[in-house]
Amino acid sequence: MNTAQLNRMHSGKGFIAALDQSGGSTPKALSQYGVEESTYTNDEEMYTLVHEMRTRIIKSPSFDSEYILGAILFENTMDRKIDGQWTADYLWEKKNIVPFLKVDKGLADLVNGVQLMKPISNLDELLTRAVERNVFGTKMRSVIKEANAEGIRQVVEQQFEVGLQIFAKGLVPIIEPEVDIYSSDKQKSEEILKEEIKKQLSLLGKDVKVMLKLSIPTVNDFYTDLISDPHVVRVVALSGGYAQKEANDKLAQNHGLIASFSRALSEGLFANQSDDEFNTKLGKTIKEIYQASIT
Template sequence: MNEKQMARMSSGKGLIAALDQSGGSTPKALKAYGIDESSYDTDEAMFTLVHEMRSRIIESPAFTSEHILGAILFEGTMEREIDGLPTVDYLWEKKGILSFLKIDKGLAEEVDGVQLLKPIPDLADLLEKANDHHIFGTKERSLIKLANREGIKAVVTQQFELAKQVSAAGLVPIIEPEVAIDSPEKEEAEAMLKAELVAHLAELEPHVKVMLKLSIPTVDNFYAELAEDPHVVRVVALSGGYSQEEANEWLSRNHQLIASFSRALSEGLRFQQSPEEFNQMLEASVLAIYQASIA
């Protein structure tokens, strides 16, 4: 990370592409792309196919720094190459796009209406590896299903403890306490979440910088206060299961959020498409999400 990269992420216009599907979500991502599970019989073959999909997205002329600030990567993507360069170096040197590494190991079982992060036993080694690969920041996802005050407090406390370790390693953590969009208590959970986030941000050392990745709130511009906090580089929005059209509609009403979409970004992309069809579909998606991000 350097001053140029920090300035780019804090004030640049654009979206963040979430390309970080890991072992549990990769089969779904491949199926949506038009590759059935019968097409591979080992994890290595599966990850090779998904890397080819991600490479096709990243190498597309539609995937440029004009509209995209960063990309969130799975560890296996970080360790592979695109066009003879390590993925992170290709993104920055050829595209001007920053890279984030998904470091969480998935979700623990639900307790108190939330799912905390599973332990990350190799965290120090993983952060060292991230630095060796020129990663800008990390991403770690928890899930909030109900407006349970104790559960939400536990989620935010765990996220900030991890964020401090990431920051100490010289990286910018994306704190992601997702509120399920189908929660029957979504608005109440968001109110509890914001209160916890404000309190924990106030306790950070002045030099610590974080990003927040949040579900698009029920009340428009509900997270504007967080975006103004001096510790917060950027507040980004996840699509959370919304279609691209729905996610863009919600996002466009929240003027200090930018997109960090996964399924909504890759919606409509298929393995069987010609290069022209693929690039046109990706360009249309990128432009629509970009417009919602800068609204």
């Protein structure tokens, strides 16, 4: 584990940029960027185009470590290069931004009001490659749609079980049990979720470190006790489908919680923009997310 990166993630000012759309979400991300499916004919062409989009974001002068602490990458992005360097190396060595890797393989079907992670069949090999690529940590997502105590318990137990496997490889896991922002009992789900997370944190060895990525809570400052837990490097928030301004407004009401936005970060960025237009829009977005993250 890189101590400088750990210290930066624990106490630095800023937020995490989520650049990890993958699989089925890649066409949507490209479409929102102005690149339609008719532009490419296979997955390789699609991933080349999305890497070009991410490269443009990362290389932008607006994508600056003054505001951004870390960036989450998709596996295909980790295995590609920017200006002759592996993406993770470019992020840290050129930008002083901590690299993370999305490791989950998508969601299982809805059972007990939740969607667990699908089995990650090649996890050990993927983690080994992540270490070789100088990645600091990982991210994995589950979804909670109903306040079902049994389902939420299963989500959290699965997340921490895989998280311990990741930590054993020398990486810091971002545990992400997302509560659907459109859930009719979102607040109740958050209450159950927090208790299950606290239970799992209490079982960790004293040197184990994790991060948490959670939906912005219904009750402001609801996760303050998780933010201060000695096992937790940082608690970050996903935008969860909120538009950029609403996500920022809600985040700013939660002290110590920082952003890890994806859709809200790339909103308003288009392939046909000039570099000046692109960098200006990205810079404005980054500064607004940063301001919401330092409350």
